[in-house]
Amino acid sequence: MRSPLPIGCALALLPLAAAAQQKPANYDEAAIPPYTLPELLKTQAGRTVQTSTDWNALRRPEVLGLFEAHVFGKTPAPTQWGKVVFETLSTTETALGGIAVRKVVRISLPAHPQWKGIEMMLHLPKGASRPVPCFVGASFGANEAVTPDTDLPLSTSWMRPGKDTGVVDNRSTEKTRGTEKDRWQLELAVQAGFAVATYYYGEVEPDRPDGWKEGLRAILSNDGPSTEWKDGDWGAIGAWAWGLSRIADYLQTDPAVDGKKLAVIGHSRLGKTSLWAGAQDARFGVVISNNSGEGGAALMRRNIGETTAIITKSFPHWFTKTYSSYGNNEAACPVDSHMLVSLSAPRAIYIASADEDRWADPKGEFLAGLLAQPVFDLFGKKGYGVPEQPGTNSPVGETVRYHLRAGKHDVTRYDWEQYLPFAKRAFGL
Numbered sequence: 351m352r353s354p355l356p357i358g359c360a361l362a363l364l365p366l367a368a369a370a371q372q373k374p375a376n377y378d379e380a381a382i383p384p385y386t387l388p389e390l391l392k393t394q395a396g397r398t399v400q401t402s403t404d405w406n407a408l409r410r411p412e413v414l415g416l417f418e419a420h421v422f423g424k425t426p427a428p429t430q431w432g433k434v435v436f437e438t439l440s441t442t443e444t445a446l447g448g449i450a451v452r453k454v455v456r457i458s459l460p461a462h463p464q465w466k467g468i469e470m471m472l473h474l475p476k477g478a479s480r481p482v483p484c485f486v487g488a489s490f491g492a493n494e495a496v497t498p499d500t501d502l503p504l505s506t507s508w509m510r511p512g513k514d515t516g517v518v519d520n521r522s523t524e525k526t527r528g529t530e531k532d533r534w535q536l537e538l539a540v541q542a543g544f545a546v547a548t549y550y551y552g553e554v555e556p557d558r559p560d561g562w563k564e565g566l567r568a569i570l571s572n573d574g575p576s577t578e579w580k581d582g583d584w585g586a587i588g589a590w591a592w593g594l595s596r597i598a599d600y601l602q603t604d605p606a607v608d609g610k611k612l613a614v615i616g617h618s619r620l621g622k623t624s625l626w627a628g629a630q631d632a633r634f635g636v637v638i639s640n641n642s643g644e645g646g647a648a649l650m651r652r653n654i655g656e657t658t659a660i661i662t663k664s665f666p667h668w669f670t671k672t673y674s675s676y677g678n679n680e681a682a683c684p685v686d687s688h689m690l691v692s693l694s695a696p697r698a699i700y701i702a703s704a705d706e707d708r709w710a711d712p713k714g715e716f717l718a719g720l721l722a723q724p725v726f727d728l729f730g731k732k733g734y735g736v737p738e739q740p741g742t743n744s745p746v747g748e749t750v751r752y753h754l755r756a757g758k759h760d761v762t763r764y765d766w767e768q769y770l771p772f773a774k775r776a777f778g779l
């Protein structure tokens with residue numbers, strides 16, 4: 351066999367070839383190239399908005415449209431999915447050791463019977479004297495993973511395998527039970543007077559690049575699973591966020607819940623999802639982004655930890671197609687994450703980081719909330735009140751609030767201990 355290069359020379363070329371394929375992540379603050387952020391308050395016609403009325407009428411719709419066109423894609427109109435129906439599958443009066451009522455409700459679309467729907471799990475404080483506020487979130491595991499109770503049937507949906515998930519051959523097993531219970535502090539929330547509604551995100555779309563073929567996106571698409579996604583079409587994050595809004599629909603109908611007091615919450619990719627759900631659906635009066643990182647709260651122009659190039663290569667299905675074109679070309683993107691945060695204004699938003707979660711760029715997550723403040727100012731809403739990222743476990747802020755938890759990429763009891771009183775204050779409770 352003929353070798354085009356002497357062996358020593360070929361070996362010397364190898365690291366270069368590998369480097370050209372994927373730049374390693376930068377973790378040096380001093381090595382972040384300079385960047386300029388898009389102007390938050392300036393309309394595309396060049397006018398700077400100065401009032402909340404102008405923000406709502408002119409700039410907000412533009413910013414939302416830019417996120418649709420360039421990052422997450424456009425959620426289909428309600429006429430495309432039609433009527434939404436709710437069917438209570440089970441009610442348990444003795445959940446969480448007797449302090450909660452647990453309902454499982456199927457949310458489905460009669461116009462699209464091929465979609466099995468969402469099996470939403472709702473934990474309600476038992477014996478509440480009036481309708482309660484409610485947290486709404488998507489979970490990485492199915493209902494049996496979220497609750498510490500062990501009486502639910504195991505989900506038969508496709509699951510991502512993962513360490514300590516008990517998932518075997520992409521299915522839940524007995525070992526899956528309770529594996530997410532620490533992330534969902536149900537007892538704490540219920541004891542604080544909140545309901546918690548969760549759904550397994552894979553019921554809307556399995557989380558893998560070709561997952562849409564088996565998910566709601568293919569079903570709602572006019573072209574079915576043979577479609578090629580076009581620029582501006584919604585990605586999986588958009589679909590998962592859609593699921594959160596359908597839960598909000600259900601919660602308007604349940605007399606045990608105060609449908610005007612909903613807090614949307616999510617961790618990591620599901621934190622990106624909760625930010626996008628909160629941006630689109632004002633029924634979420636509180637928006638919580640837990641360690642959402644790149645494509646979530648972290649500024650995309652800060653080249654540190656995960657980058658646009660890395661995320662769109664690993665998870666192309668999360669975003670609209672156009673978003674990949676901003677890998678190594680962030681300056682061309684007309685938005686950055688401070689604008690995503692601003693879409694929650696004047697509602698309350700909590701951004702949380704963890705100090706060991708350098709992949710998610712904690713400082714970039716902090717900065718997005720700080721730089722969104724001009725919009726909250728238009729509504730007279732106070733933000734962090736400090737210009738610098740605080741130290742660990744020292745939350746700052748009012749309507750826009752932030753903490754840097756000590757520890758790893760995760761949602762913990764500490765995080766919930768901050769979110770519960772934050773949501774109470776925001777809802778005037």
Ligand code: GCU
Nearest residue numbers: 618619620642643644656661
């Ligand atoms: C990966 C991904 C992140 C994401 C995270 C998660 O680490 O790179 O962007 O937030 O997964 O969802 O757990």
